[in-house]
Amino acid sequence: MISELGHVALLLALALSCVQALVPLVGAQRGDARMMAVGSSTALGVFVFVSLAFAALTYAYLVSDFSVRNVWENSHSQKPFLFKFTGVWGNHEGSMLLWVGILTLFSALVALFGNNLPAQLKANVLAIQGWIATTFLLFVTLTSNPFERLFPAPFEGRDLNPILQDIGLAIHPPMLYLGYVGFSVAFSFAIAALISGRIDAAWARWVRPWTLTAWLFLTLGISMGSYWAYYELGWGGWWFWDPVENASFMPWLFGTALLHSAVVMEKRNALKIWTILLAILTFSMSLLGTFLVRSGVLTSVHTFASDPSRGVFILMILLLFIGGGLALFALRAGTLKQGGIFAPISREGALVLNNVLLTTAATTVLIGTLYPLALEALTGEKISVGPPYFNLTFGPLMLPLLLAMPFGPFLAWKRGDLKAVMQRLSWVLALAFVGLLTTFAVQTKTSIAAPFGVAAAVWLIFGALAELVDRARFFRVPLKTAFSRLFGLPRSAWGTTLAHAGMGITLLGIVGVSVYEREAVAVKQPGDTIELSGYTVTLEGIRPNSGPNYTEQVADLTVRRGGTVVAVLSPSKRLYQARNFPTTEAGIKTFGASQLYATLGDFDDKGGVVVRIYDKPLVLFIWIGTLFMGAGGVVSLTDRRLRVGAPKRAKPHAAAVPAE
Amino acid sequence: MKKLLLIFLACLFLTPVLAVEPDEVLADPAMEARARDLSTEVRCMVCQNQSIDDSDAPLAKDLRVLVRERIVAGDTNDEVLTFLVARYGEFVLLKPRFTLANAFLWIAPIGVLLIGGFIAFFAFRSRRGQNPEEKPLTEAEHEALKKILSPDA
Numbered sequence: 001m002i003s004e005l006g007h008v009a010l011l012l013a014l015a016l017s018c019v020q021a022l023v024p025l026v027g028a029q030r031g032d033a034r035m036m037a038v039g040s041s042t043a044l045g046v047f048v049f050v051s052l053a054f055a056a057l058t059y060a061y062l063v064s065d066f067s068v069r070n071v072w073e074n075s076h077s078q079k080p081f082l083f084k085f086t087g088v089w090g091n092h093e094g095s096m097l098l099w100v101g102i103l104t105l106f107s108a109l110v111a112l113f114g115n116n117l118p119a120q121l122k123a124n125v126l127a128i129q130g131w132i133a134t135t136f137l138l139f140v141t142l143t144s145n146p147f148e149r150l151f152p153a154p155f156e157g158r159d160l161n162p163i164l165q166d167i168g169l170a171i172h173p174p175m176l177y178l179g180y181v182g183f184s185v186a187f188s189f190a191i192a193a194l195i196s197g198r199i200d201a202a203w204a205r206w207v208r209p210w211t212l213t214a215w216l217f218l219t220l221g222i223s224m225g226s227y228w229a230y231y232e233l234g235w236g237g238w239w240f241w242d243p244v245e246n247a248s249f250m251p252w253l254f255g256t257a258l259l260h261s262a263v264v265m266e267k268r269n270a271l272k273i274w275t276i277l278l279a280i281l282t283f284s285m286s287l288l289g290t291f292l293v294r295s296g297v298l299t300s301v302h303t304f305a306s307d308p309s310r311g312v313f314i315l316m317i318l319l320l321f322i323g324g325g326l327a328l329f330a331l332r333a334g335t336l337k338q339g340g341i342f343a344p345i346s347r348e349g350a351l352v353l354n355n356v357l358l359t360t361a362a363t364t365v366l367i368g369t370l371y372p373l374a375l376e377a378l379t380g381e382k383i384s385v386g387p388p389y390f391n392l393t394f395g396p397l398m399l400p401l402l403l404a405m406p407f408g409p410f411l412a413w414k415r416g417d418l419k420a421v422m423q424r425l426s427w428v429l430a431l432a433f434v435g436l437l438t439t440f441a442v443q444t445k446t447s448i449a450a451p452f453g454v455a456a457a458v459w460l461i462f463g464a465l466a467e468l469v470d471r472a473r474f475f476r477v478p479l480k481t482a483f484s485r486l487f488g489l490p491r492s493a494w495g496t497t498l499a500h501a502g503m504g505i506t507l508l509g510i511v512g513v514s515v516y517e518r519e520a521v522a523v524k525q526p527g528d529t530i531e532l533s534g535y536t537v538t539l540e541g542i543r544p545n546s547g548p549n550y551t552e553q554v555a556d557l558t559v560r561r562g563g564t565v566v567a568v569l570s571p572s573k574r575l576y577q578a579r580n581f582p583t584t585e586a587g588i589k590t591f592g593a594s595q596l597y598a599t600l601g602d603f604d605d606k607g608g609v610v611v612r613i614y615d616k617p618l619v620l621f622i623w624i625g626t627l628f629m630g631a632g633g634v635v636s637l638t639d640r641r642l643r644v645g646a647p648k649r650a651k652p653h654a655a656a657v658p659a660e
Numbered sequence: 661m662k663k664l665l666l667i668f669l670a671c672l673f674l675t676p677v678l679a680v681e682p683d684e685v686l687a688d689p690a691m692e693a694r695a696r697d698l699s700t701e702v703r704c705m706v707c708q709n710q711s712i713d714d715s716d717a718p719l720a721k722d723l724r725v726l727v728r729e730r731i732v733a734g735d736t737n738d739e740v741l742t743f744l745v746a747r748y749g750e751f752v753l754l755k756p757r758f759t760l761a762n763a764f765l766w767i768a769p770i771g772v773l774l775i776g777g778f779i780a781f782f783a784f785r786s787r788r789g790q791n792p793e794e795k796p797l798t799e800a801e802h803e804a805l806k807k808i809l810s811p812d813a
Contacts, residue, residue, distance in 0.1 A: 242709045344784050356776040364769040371765045381761060384703045386711065386754025393769045523682050601681065610681060 003068050006056025007147040010097075013049035013104070014137040016042050020107075020130030024123035028196075036119050039126030040111035046133055047108035050101045054088075057097060057146050061088050067153030070094065070146045076159035076578050078549045086169040087160045092294065092310075093146035095173060099290065100136045102174075102181045106210075107133065110185060117206060124192035125185070132184055135317045143310045159549065159578030168228030172221060176248060179218020180286040183255055185210040187283030190276045191325060194332040204266035204275065209637060211262060211279075215255045216633030222248050223626035231586055236597045236614050238513070238622055241390040246369040247289035253362035254282040257355045264351050268413060270340030271348070273333045274355070280325040285362070287318050297373060343415040350408035350416075357401040364393045402456055402507065406463025409496055410470070428466050432459040444533075445516060453511030460504025464497045495636025502628025505621050509593070512618025521612045523604060533615040535596065536560045537569075542609060550576045555600055555609060557587060566591075569598040571611075593620040680713065681721065686728055695728045698737055702727065702744060703754050711754055 020042035027035025057070070061084050066072040074091040075084060083090075089098040107129040114122045140146070189207045193199040225248070230238045239245065258278040264271045291297070295311030342348040368385045376382055406428065410421040422429075435458035439451035469475075471493065472486035520532040526541045540556040552574040559567040569587030576583065587598040594617045601610025680699075686692040699713035704720035712720040712727070723744070730740045744752050756762045797805065 237714065240709065240714075349784075352780050356773070356780055360769065360773045360776055363772045367765060367768045371762075375761060379761065382749065382751040383756045383762065384709070384751055384754050385756060385765065386701075386703060386709060388701050388755035389765075392755070393766075397769065397773070521680060521682055521685075 002056050002059050003065065003147045003149070006053045006060075007145070009049045009052040009056065010137065010141055010145075010147070013046045013053065013100075014134065014141060016049065017046045017104075017130050017133040017137055020046060021127055021134050022130075023127075024130070025127035028120045028123040028127070031120070033119060036123035039123045039130070040114075043104070043107040043111040043126050043129065046130075047101075047104040050097070050104045050137075053147075054097055054101050057094060058085065058088050060147075061085065064157065065153075066155070066157050067150055068146075069148045069150045072150055072154050072157045074160050075157040076549060077156060078578075079160060079165070080548055082167070082170065083160060083165045087164075089173050090160050090164045090169055093140070093144045096136070096140050096144050096294065097146055098173065099177055099181060100133065100140060102177045103129070103133055103136065103184055106182055106185050110188075110210075114206075120196060121189075121192055121203075121206075124195050125188045128188035128191045129184060132188075132321065135320065139310075139313050139317065143313050157578075159576065162550070162574070162576040162579065162581045162583050163232060165549075165576075166228065166232060168224065168232065172225045172228055175217050175221030175224055177221075179214050179216075179221050179255075180248070180251060180289060182210065182214025182217060183251060183279075183283040183286050186214070186258060186279040187321075187325065190279035191328060193276060193336075194328045197332060197335045199272055199276065199336050201266050201269045204262045207279065208259070208262045208266060211255065211259055211282075212633055212637055215252070215259055216630050216637070218248070218252050218255060219626055219633065220630045222252060223623050223630075227623050230619075231588060232583075236586070236599075236616060236619075238619070241368075241387045243369050244293055246365050247292045250362050250365050250369075251282055251285040251289060253358050253365065254278060254285050257358040257362070258282050260351045260354050260358075264340075264348050268340040268342065268348055270342065271352070271355075272336050276333065276336070277329060278355075278359075280322075280329055281359075284318075284322040284325065285366075287314075287321055288366075291315060291318050292369070342413070345411065345418050346416045347408065347411045347413045350404065350411050353404055354401065354408065357397055361394055361397040361401075364397065365390065368393070399456075402460060402503070405460060405500055405503065406466065409464075409467045409493075409500075424470055425463060425466055428459060428462045431462050432456070434458075443516070447515045450511055450515040453515070454508065457504045457508035457511065460507060461501045464500035464504065468493065468497050491639035492636045495632040495634075495639070497632070498635060499629045499632030502625040502630075502632060504625070505628055506623075506625025509618050509621030509623075509625060512594075512621065513616050516617045518615045519612065521601075521610065523608045524611045525606070525608045530611060530613055532613050534561060535566070535613075535615070537598070537611075537613055539609075539611060542603075542607075545572070547574075549578060550574045552585070553600075553603070555587075555598075555611065557598055557611070557613075559589065559596060567596060569596065571598045571600045573600050573603075590620065593618050593624065595619050680724065684721070684724055684728065686732065691728075691731050694737065695724070695731055698727055698731075698740055699724055701741070701754050703752050705748060705752060 020039060023042070024036050024039030027033070027038065057068075059065075060068045060071050061075055062081075064071065064075060064077045064084070066075075070091060070093050074094075075087050079087065087094075089095040107126060110122070110125060110129065114125070117125070186207050189203065189210070193203055222245075225245075226238050229240070230236055258275065261271050261275045261278055265275045291311070291314045295314050297311060340348070368389055372383050372385050406425060407418070407421055410416075410424060411418075432455040436451045436455040439454040443450060468486060468489065471489055472482045474482040474486075476482075477485070518533050520530050522528075522530055524530065524539045526539055528539050530537045530539075536559070538558045538560070540558055542553055542555050545552050545554050552572040554570050554572040557569040557571070558565055559569060567589035569589055571587035572585045574583045574585060575581070584599050589596045594615070597614040597616055599612050601612060603609045680696070686695060696713060700711045702712045702723060704710045704712045704715035704717050704723065706717050706719050707715045710717075710720070712723045726744075727740055730743055735743065741753065750756065750759075756765060758766050
């Protein structure tokens with residue numbers, strides 16, 4: 001009964017979103033205020049109905065209603081409560097429902113918080129959101145109905161893929177979708193601007209918080225997925241250049257470029273056409289990602305089931321929005337007026353460089369991801385494009401970007417003075433040089449790349465901090481004044497610093513683990529030891545254990561350093577009974593930002609087992625850096641400037657700051 | 661995390677073994693290091709997008725052993741790869757060779773960068789002439805400015 005209600009709610013959402021797609025659009029054309037107002041109420045209505053549908057599916061999962069085919073296929077009565085809940089989106093139908101749910105959430109947020117938008121712009125934006133929602137609701141109801149019934153109802157479900165039975169499933173997909181789908185708002189704003197032919201700095205100011213929100217979630221979503229892969233997979237890789245990873249990385253690269261070009265547009269009214277194009281491209285990449293993952297073109301952990309009809313359907317949605325968006329852009333971009341002139345060496349110029357490099361990098365990833373598919377479709381020839389290709393092409397593009405990054409915030413708008421900036425950054429350069437020499441001196445393995453990598457990371461981290469230090473005028477005004485200036489700086493400046501420094505921290509982790517990782521692998525009997533990077537690891541024994549829906553063999557490893565026990569690792573090999581599916585669980589111990597990582601291989605007939613130990617120096621910095629980036633996004637979002645319509649501050653800001 | 665199910669698909673026999681097993685390792689560390697480097701460029705054919713260095717599929721193990729055999733037999737890295745391509749086709753290489761069919765793949769990143777650079781360069785050049793900062797203020801503007809700047813305004 002509840003499932004039928006969920007299905008009805010889904011159909012009502014579809015009907016209502018058709019209204020949302022059409023009425024406000026016509027209203028905006030005619031200047032009819034009542035028709036335009038329909039946009040807000042329908043957007044809220046669609047969100048409520050999709051939420052009800054989602055709640056109905058969740059209920060079916062929580063009570064293990066196996067008469068619903070989707071629940072039967074992906075759940076089990078013995079599954080822990082958390083995974084019954086997260087299992088709702090651990091399958092194709094449920095994850096598409098989550099996708100649509102988040103899309104309608106964003107529409108509802110625009111409806112609620114967009115009161116200060118011009119009525120026409122708001123109506124157009126909500127109508128475009130309505131178009132996207134309609135096509136995806138059609139997709140769900142026609143090809144991926146999560147409420148399909150089974151008769152007679154089976155007694156037991158087929159369980160969720162054990163690899164997905166992890167806290168990661170609770171965090172990674174919702175975060176990723178908030179990012180992916182969040183870019184729809186920027187897309188809708190861009191299309192709305194093209195429809196009305198009007199675009200100005202105010203437009204950029206409205207778009208920026210939405211883009212920033214989406215970017216922030218996408219950053220954390222990708223990072224979380226990476227950490228999940230790292231600890232779940234059993235060999236401790238953190239990025240594989242897998243097509244599905246690339247699918248989420250491309251919108252991130254375009255979105256990052258968009259974030260920066262929107263700054264230029266807001267502050268200087270320049271790069272308008274380019275910003276519009278980027279907004280369209282970013283969401284296009286989200287749609288492409290959805291297509292690649294959901295259509296079954298690629299087979300991976302994310303493609304829960306492949307059904308060609310679904311692929312064709314999403315491809316049509318893809319063509320409609322990407323093709324339509326770009327066609328509209330081609331037709332209307334000429335009507336937008338360019339503004340704001342600047343010299344190549346200027347803040348704008350730096351942001352243009354950022355955009356050129358980021359979009360080239362994104363295009364490289366795009367080509368590398370799609371090329372094998374295209375080549376096979378056209379010639380039947382099968383080739384592979386894997387990590388070595390991306391490392392060779394993407395890496396060199398990132399290098400100038402990272403080196404130039406600290407300069408950007410220091411350069412003045414319109415025309416900057418590179419020499420003066422270099423002087424202000426000289427102490428950072430000196431620090432980077434110290435980092436280089438120190439790494440050379442202390443490194444345990446001879447590497448040329450690593451010291452330069454460390455130097456680049458130091459350059460990024462302190463280069464970002466240098467901006468705050470400089471703006472607060474430390475060492476030039478009394479310390480107290482400098483501190484009060486520091487806290488009086490706009491939140492967006494703090495956001496920039498946090499995000500840029502985060503990039504440096506991530507780089508440090510990447511350098512550390514790529515160059516200095518060590519591994520030891522051997523067949524061990526209980527009582528045997530392995531030596532690795534100064535640690536002595538003893539296999540104490542192997543014992544059986546069982547969890548709610550699995551049995552496992554756990555190896556107890558005692559880690560000693562200089563005779564004292566510093567860690568006990570318990571890697572295991574599990575067997576999930578429902579699917580007869582084996583997994584390996586890593587045993588991980590963190591030392592500062594480094595980790596000791598142990599996994600088990602096969603057991604032999606003499607009571608031995610393959611033990612694999614990795615020493616991963618600084619590996620945690622990879623994800624800690626992304627947390628800094630995310631924090632930068634949050635802090636920047638709280639900037640008064642972005643809270644459009646926030647009343648002006650009553651008293652002049654930071655009274656302690658002397659007039660300049 | 662993208663690889664999770666890839667493994668699952670690769671290992672339909674449901675026997676997860678970890679990559680590079682102890683019995684495969686060559687006695688000569690230099691040769692073993694070469695084998696590891698080469699392994700990261702060779703695709704496990706039954707996997708989605710894994711190198712034989714990462715994969716736990718039985719085929720990956722066979723390929724790892726094969727790579728090591730060729731190295732011990734005195735092949736150079738290129739010869740090993742050529743040998744593998746002759747046997748399994750271009751699909752086995754994770755880093756495609758520069759051939760006519762793959763030329764676009766390798767040229768595109770540089771091409772896009774150059775195009776982007778050109779567009780930016782010409783956008784700067786074509787608009788340099790119209791820089792308003794270089795125009796002196798008119799008499800009326802001077803008057804207006806004076807009015808704004810005067811303290812008693």
